[in-house]
Amino acid sequence: MVGMIFQNPDNQIIATVVEDDIAWALTVRGMPAALIVERVADAMEAVSIAHLRGLPPHKLSGGQRQRLAIAGVLALRPQCIIADEATSQLDPLSRQEIAALLQQLNREHGLAVIQVTHLLEEAALAQRIIVMEQGQIVMEGPPPVIFADLERLRQLKLAIPEPIELAARLRRVGFPLSPGALTVEAIARELVQ
CATH class of the missing domain: 3.40.50.300 (P-loop containing nucleotide triphosphate hydrolases)
Known part of the structure; x- marks a missing residue:
């Protein structure tokens, strides 16, 4: 059921x-x-x-x-x-x-x-995400895979959650965050290690 x-x-x-x-x-x-x-x-x-x-x-x-x-x-x-x-x-x-x-x-x-x-901060908590546009699947996979392609998400006009934007900026300036660092808590845990 x-x-x-x-x-x-x-x-x-x-x-x-x-x-x-x-x-x-x-x-x-x-x-x-x-x-x-x-x-x-x-x-x-x-x-x-x-x-x-x-x-x-x-x-x-x-x-x-x-x-x-x-x-x-x-x-x-x-x-x-x-x-x-x-x-x-x-x-x-x-x-x-x-x-x-x-x-x-x-x-x-x-x-x-x-x-x-449509709230990606909720989707980030899932085991698997399917992104659809006009009834078609355009992306699918676990959250780290989906959020590794922020440019594609922006093209789809999806609002990127702030923690995920922060993690991307930190990676660009040299912080070695794992792809699974998608929440403030996960980012903080990795930064203090």
């Missing part, structure tokens, strides 16, 4: 209470009540919203609503999650939290995560 997380979480929130919203898809599938309770609890725990269980979704922040949407998908136990611009309507902190959550779900739950994004 494939689960889908949309750009606007409000497009997939149905119920008037957080816990009921997560249970909705399980209920309409006719799952036993005990299994629904277990899966809802597991999903809320996985995305850190158990403390919000009795609240109405409209009282949640954007990041919390996106977590609710993810929990609703997780309760179905998909093998793959497609996140379609799932962070684009969020503030920078919530964007980082949701991106980290998707990585955690991949690592800890073995879920395949396909993240559709």
